[in-house]
Amino acid sequence: MSEFQDCYTVSNLNRKIRDLLEYQLIDIWVKGEISNFHHHPSSGHMYFTLKDGGSELRCTMFRMNNSYLKFKPSDGMEVRLFGLVTVYEKRGQVQFKVTNMEPLGLGDLYRAYELLKRSLDEEGLFDDRHKMKIPPYPNKIGIITSGSGSAYQDILNVLSRRNPNIDVLLKSVKVQGNGSAEEIVDAIEIFNNYDDVDLLVIARGGGSIEDLWSFNEEKVARAIFDSSIPIISGIGHETDYTITDFVSDLRAPTPSAAAELAVPQLDDLLSYLAETKNRLIRSVIQLLEQKWQIKDQLQKRASYQQPIKKIERQFEKLNILHDRSVKLINVKYEKWFQHTEYLSKQLLSLGPKQVLERGYAIPFNQSGEIIRRADQISIGEGFELKTAKGSLGAKKTSDISK
Amino acid sequence: MPKKKKETSFENDLERLEELVNKMESGDATLEESLVWFEQGMDLIRSCQAQLNNAEQKVQELIQNTNGAIDTKDVK
Secondary structure: OOOOOOOOOHHHHHHHHHHHHOOOOOOEEEEEEEEEEEEOOOOOOEEEEEEOOOOEEEEEEOHHHHOOOOOOOOOOOEEEEEEEEEEEHHHOEEEEEEEEEEEOOOHHHHHHHHHHHHHHHHHOOOOHHHOOOOOOOOOEEEEEEOOOOHHHHHHHHHHHHHOOOOEEEEEEOOOOOOOHHHHHHHHHHHHHHHOOOOEEEEEEOOOOOOOOHHHHOHHHHHHHHHOOOOEEEEEOOOOOOOHHHHHOOEEEOOHHHHHHHHOOOHHHHHHHHHHHHHHHHHHHHHHHHHHHHHHHHHHHHHHOOOOOHHHHHHHHHHHHHHHHHHHHHHHHOOOOOOOHHHHHHHHHOOOHHHHHHOOOOEEEOOOOOEOOOHHHOOOOOEEEEEOOOOEEEEEOOOOOOO | OOOOOOOOOHHHHHHHHHHHHHHHHHOOOOHHHHHHHHHHHHHHHHHHHHHHHOOOOOEEEEEEOOOOOEEEEEOO
16 A cells, blocks of 8 residues: 555545444443433433443433433443444544443442432432421321331330320321332322321331332422421331431431330320429429518518508418418428329318318308408398308308407 | 311420429519419429320321222221
């Protein structure tokens, strides 16, 4: 070959290569890992490199082919491609024209999960500011899970052990397979429309990533996000993190744990009440002691001043209050911390019933009002005396003193 | 039809109770006020305890009627 004759131009050579290669390798499968993935925004075509440990192949997948894909390809994804080898003449580049793409193994689910997680996260669906407060003392809890599953039984067991006061409303749903995500979405909406529960628990027992897949679906995530009832999720085991977990208001590692988080322990509530009672009693005792000291001081001061009727009346009032305080303070030396009933009795002792038990009686005039002054009724007028056990009729016969 | 949530729920009682105790612990109250609060507080504690001791878990299921309406069914 002479130096100048039969010399290819670049274009000529590339066309020659193309003629030799094209339609030689058609309808073939090739597998590898996607890298440099680019989905052209306006044309809708996909451009990427398929590689394995030793080599790379430029690939294109046109919109008419990629619009049917059920998953979103991305870098790192293991796929197998169907198509033909072509040559892009302009660049002298061998490339694979993809007509179909399939994910390899389970990798695609993990990647689809990662992708959705990333996009929802960027959208802000997982932000703390959207998390609703879990009501501390729900009256009724809605459960979304399979009514025949063990997760539901676990939840019921925990709820009745921790706090049997709280009612349960189940919406049984398919927790895996076709139509499952739709049922979960429906259930969330039904609970929101029905508006009878304070809290929702979405749960499912452990399983493979395919089993848990409904809880990674975007529609489920959006329904949870839109719910105006707070939601606790308990999906799978400790190590499983579903999209549902991220978007829920509170994530529990398992269904049982979700039930634990959903209701306060009855014993805790009872001891909280007991402690509150102690605080109440301590504060009233403190206050009484403090007022009593002031009273003492006033009395000392008043003793070298002219006794004034008003002060006397106040002392009288304080004396009465002091009597009540003494009763309460006496309680301090009893074991009232543990005994509600005892305290109730103490409280009752402040009431009229106990006073009557001690032998007092209350006079009522004929219109049923308490007679506080002797001149409230005239001589000859009848009245009623109420004692601890029964009442008796009486009549005013004289005025003993004005 | 959805039931209306109870007005005097346990949560409200607890909140009121906490409020009363805080007011009393602040020590600004008059003696008479605080005795009234004390008795109110004890009433609330009794009512809370009564609610807690009324332990009867009701379990129901939401079901769809043949006409598509949502209803509840007692399970337990």
